[in-house]
Amino acid sequence: MIPTTPMTPMTPLPLSVVDAEEITTLDDSTAPTTPDGSSSFSPNLRPQDDSSYRSVNSLSTAPFGAAAAAPAVRNVCCVGAGFVGGPTAAVIALHNPHICVTVVDRDEKRIRRWNSKHPPIYEPGLNDILRIARDGSRGCVFNDGPTNHGGSDAIRCETVSPDDRGGRCEGQKRASINSVAARLPNLVFTTDVAKCVSEADVVLIAVNTPTKRRGNGAGSATDMAAFEAVTALVAQHASPGAIIVEKSTVPCRTAQLVQDTLALYRPGVHFEVLSNPEFLAAGTAINDLLHADRILIGSNNTASGNRAAAALASVYASWIPAARIITTNLFSSELAKLVANSMLAQRISSINSIAAVCDATGADVDEVARAVGADPRIGSKFLKAGIGFGGSCLKKDVLSLAYLAETLVLPEVARYWLAVVEMNEFARNRLVSRVLQCLNNTLAGKKVTVLGFAFKKDTNDTRESPALDIIRALEKEGPEEIAVYDPLCTPTQMAEEIGHFAGPGVLRSNGGPVAVYADAYAACQGSDAVLITTEFDEFKNRPVEADGGAGNLEELPPNQNSALDAEDHLSRLNPIPLCDKDCPECQREHLNASTVSYYGTGNDDEHARKARLDWTRIYYHMKRPHWVLDGRGVLDIATMEHVGFRVESVGRRSRLTKSSSPGNHKCW
Missing domain, CATH: 3.40.50.720 (NAD(P)-binding Rossmann-like Domain)
Structure with a gap:
C-alpha cells in the first residue's frame, strides 16, 4: 500500500x-x-x-480589468x-x-x-x-502510424532500432515513433x-x-x-x-x-x-x-x-481553454452555484408536472419534450420525465436558496423555489400510488422488485435516492417481499442504508420484507411487479448505444505524460497497491465470488457490467400479469408489450391504453 x-x-x-x-x-x-x-x-x-x-495572462471573461500575473x-x-x-x-x-x-x-x-x-x-x-x-508509470516507446491490419497492433513494437526510422514492425508501414516518459x-x-x-x-x-x-x-x-x-x-x-x-x-x-x-x-x-x-x-x-x-x-x-x-x-x-475560465467576485461565484443547481432542479420538476398532465390527457411527454426542447431558447437538456431528482446537491441547494430568500425577507421567492421540491416529492409519490392501483390496491402476499438503488446511473451514490423513499412507502403496505437490486451498489451497502433510513426492522434478516440481491434475475423471480427507479443502461431493452466512457480518456495527449490505456497495452502502468491482509473489501469480494455481484463483475470490468438484462427471461419467471412500471423512461414500451409485459411509464401511453379515454386508465 x-x-x-x-x-x-x-x-x-x-x-x-x-x-x-x-x-x-x-x-x-x-x-x-x-x-x-x-x-x-x-x-x-x-x-x-x-x-x-x-500564468494566465488573458482572462477575457474576467470583470476586473487587467489580468493578474499568476505565481507558480x-x-x-x-x-x-x-x-x-x-x-x-x-x-x-x-x-x-x-x-x-x-x-x-x-x-x-x-x-x-x-x-x-x-x-x-x-x-x-x-x-x-x-x-x-x-x-x-514507466516510460515506453510505440508506433502510431498506418498499419496493414489496423487496430491496437500498431503499439506492439517493444523496441525500435535507431537505424529503422520507418518503424517497420509486425506488418506496419512507416509508422512514426513516439515515446512517453516515465512519470x-x-x-x-x-x-x-x-x-x-x-x-x-x-x-x-x-x-x-x-x-x-x-x-x-x-x-x-x-x-x-x-x-x-x-x-x-x-x-x-x-x-x-x-x-x-x-x-x-x-x-x-x-x-x-x-x-x-x-x-x-x-x-x-x-x-x-x-x-x-x-x-x-x-x-x-x-x-x-x-x-x-x-x-x-x-x-x-x-x-x-x-x-x-x-x-x-x-x-x-x-x-x-482560457475562454472557459470565468472570474467573478466572491459572492457572485457562491450564489451562481446555488442558482445553477436550482434551475436544473426546476427543469426536472417542470417536465414532471407536465408528465402528470400528459397522463390525464393522453399526450406523450417525450413528444411534448421533443417539441419544446427544439426551441433554442429552451433547449432539450433536463427535460426527461421520471420520478424526480435525487443526489446530494439539487434538493439541498434549492432549499438553501429558499432559506436565503427567507432570511432576506423575500417570502415570494422562497415559496417559488420550495414548490420545486414539492413537485419532486409529488413525482415520487405518484409511482407508489400507481403500483398499488396496478396491483388491485394491495401488496399483501405479493413481491415487488425495485431495480436501481443509486440515485442515477453510473454511480454508487445513494444520497437522496428516490428508491429509498419508494422502498419505505412500499414497506408500509405490508408486501411479502421487496426485492432490491443495483448494478453498482453492493448488497451490504444497500442493506446498511435501507436499515438506517427506514429502520433495521424492515430488512429480511430482521424479519422484515426488504431483501437485497446481487443478481437481477433472482430479484425479479416470482415478482408481481418490477419497478425501474434508476436509469442504468443495463435495464434498457433497446440496442446498446455507443459508450462515450469518461470523456474519451484515451485521447489525452502523450506529450503531457498523461495518456491513459486502461488495458495497459503499452505496459507502462505500475502495479496496483497491495491491500492489507485484513482488507474488508477483499474479504467481501471473496465471500461474493460465488454470486453475480458488483464486486465480481462490475467494479473492475465496466464492459461486463454494461450487459443488458434479458427481459424475456425475466418475463417467464414473473407472476401474471407481468407488470413493469418504468419510472425513468428507459424502456421501449412496444417491444416490452410484444414480449407480453404490461408496461406503465411516466407520462407515456402504452399500446394497451391508447384506445382508452384520457384520464380513465386504471393505473394513471
Missing part, C-alpha cells in the same frame, strides 16, 4: 511533458503584482524561472476525500505532473480505500486516472491534515455541507458544522499567504466567514480566499472535469485577489 505521508514537492518535469504552447512568463502580463516582501505574498508562491511555470503553484492540498475532493484532485494531478497534490481526510477507512484498488466511490474512468497519478506519482491520499495544509500553496476545502436536520433553519438551511471545523483547522496550519479555496457548495457570503475565521486564528497574517464551486454530476464527474464547460473562480477585486485567482486558473489552464 502507498504510504500515507505527504510527498515532498517534485522536481518539475521537462517542458515537453508540460506542453510548451500554454507556458508564458511574468513579462507577458502588465498587471500589478504584490511585492515579494509583503504579507500577501506567499514564499511558496514566488515566481519560478523553470519551464513548468504557467507547487503544492495543492484538498481537504475532504469524498465525491468532490477525490475526483477533482485526481484530475488536477493527472494534468499537472509538476504539482504535488495531496488529499487529506480524518476518515482512515476512506483514505485506505483511496490507496487501494477499492476506491470509496465509483465513477467511470476514475480508476484509470488513479493508476497514472497515484501510482506513477512519478504526484497524487497522495493521507490522514495527516495539519502537515499537508501547512505545506500547501493552495488549500481546497471540499467537505460535505448537507441540509440542517435540527435547530434554526432545520430542513432548509445548510449545515456548516464540518465546513467551519475544517476552516478553523486550515486557519491554524496554513502557510502565510496560502490561497484558501471554497470547493464545497456553501451559502452566499460564506467567504466572509472564512476571512473572519482566518483573522481570528492568525491575526496580521494575510490569506486570499477564493470561491471555486464544482459543477460535477455523479456518474459523469470525470468527464465533467476533463471537459468542463466552465471553471468559475470568485475572488476579491484587489491586486492580491486577482493574483490568487490567476494562480488557481493556471492550474486548470493545463487542460481547460
